[in-house]
Amino acid sequence: MGDGERLPFDPIERAGILWEKHVGDASSMRVATSIMRVQQLLLSEFDRALKPFDLTFARFEVMRLLSFSREGRLPLSVIGQRLMVHPTSVTNAIDRLVSGGLVDRTPDEADRRRVYASLTPKGQKVLTRATKALMDIDFGLEVLDTADREQLFKVLRTVRAGDFEE
Amino acid sequence: MGDGERLPFDPIERAGILWEKHVGDASSMRVATSIMRVQQLLLSEFDRALKPFDLTFARFEVMRLLSFSREGRLPLSVIGQRLMVHPTSVTNAIDRLVSGGLVDRTPDEADRRRVYASLTPKGQKVLTRATKALMDIDFGLEVLDTADREQLFKVLRTVRAGDFEE
């Protein structure tokens, strides 16, 4: 982004700031803003769909990860890495899931710093129903056809780059 | 989503749940998850870039909106509509911006329920520098070429649908 470089968009000035002109181009700010808004929309739809189960999307994702794990359990640290959230967020989510009886905490006897989380039978039942609820609303993406989804996924994967493919 | 309908993805079962098989398809859940992750990545980059200005992206967006407004001021309710956030979030953001001397609150004399927010001179200066900081990191999208951005924006616009174009 050299200073003398020609900008890829048509700029306007307001309040002393160079802004991209709103003419249908897809400059960085518009794209970034769109992602933020769509995430906001999706998250609110998710949480609404999960409300009957007393779940949030954050906690749903933790349960989903556990159900996928080979041994049915994961150390909290691994959950944090997979979901790319801070350790404290994992502790928080697990705390609430344990309170609800959906997840068990089990200390690792070999490495006593570690704690495993695993789904309880109740947790598995709830996860099954919650998953169905999310699939029923098609994850809020019903307006997109298969090609759009494919395209969207491919582009977003580029941005995720460093993130390993789950 | 009829029950007997053929699924557009190759399902697997685990913990009693039908999950999409992870074979590179772009089924709803994978797409939704990608959006959530990318938003997470972008937000953390934004907040890091804005930290020197004691700003968060939420507050930056409020200021950005104000700088765009015709009269340089907006009622809080309009800000909430534009950003699609709860009135509480707007009150919260404005409170902090006022504390920092970046924004002024002005009661509307005509309709005394209303409160206008507007940038202070200091707010305008900070916004200018903060905007440059975000543009310098290219809003975290440097890995995408112009075509990708265009594509991404177009698909996301479909999802935003109801959302008016800023």
Next chain:
DNA sequence: CTACAATAGTCGGACATCAAAGTAAATGCA
């Protein structure tokens, strides 16, 4: 073997978001 460093998890604090409820003011209708 000991001292230092790295790792796993938790705690406290800050910020953002939403929902529900409350206050005040404007609007609408009988």
Next chain:
DNA sequence: TGCATTTACTTTGATGTCCGACTATTGTAG
């Protein structure tokens, strides 16, 4: 006119996220 409704904003409380700091445990270098 007058009272119910709507609108604008704020307050309170719950959730989730991050950062920084802390404890406990494990790993490592000398």
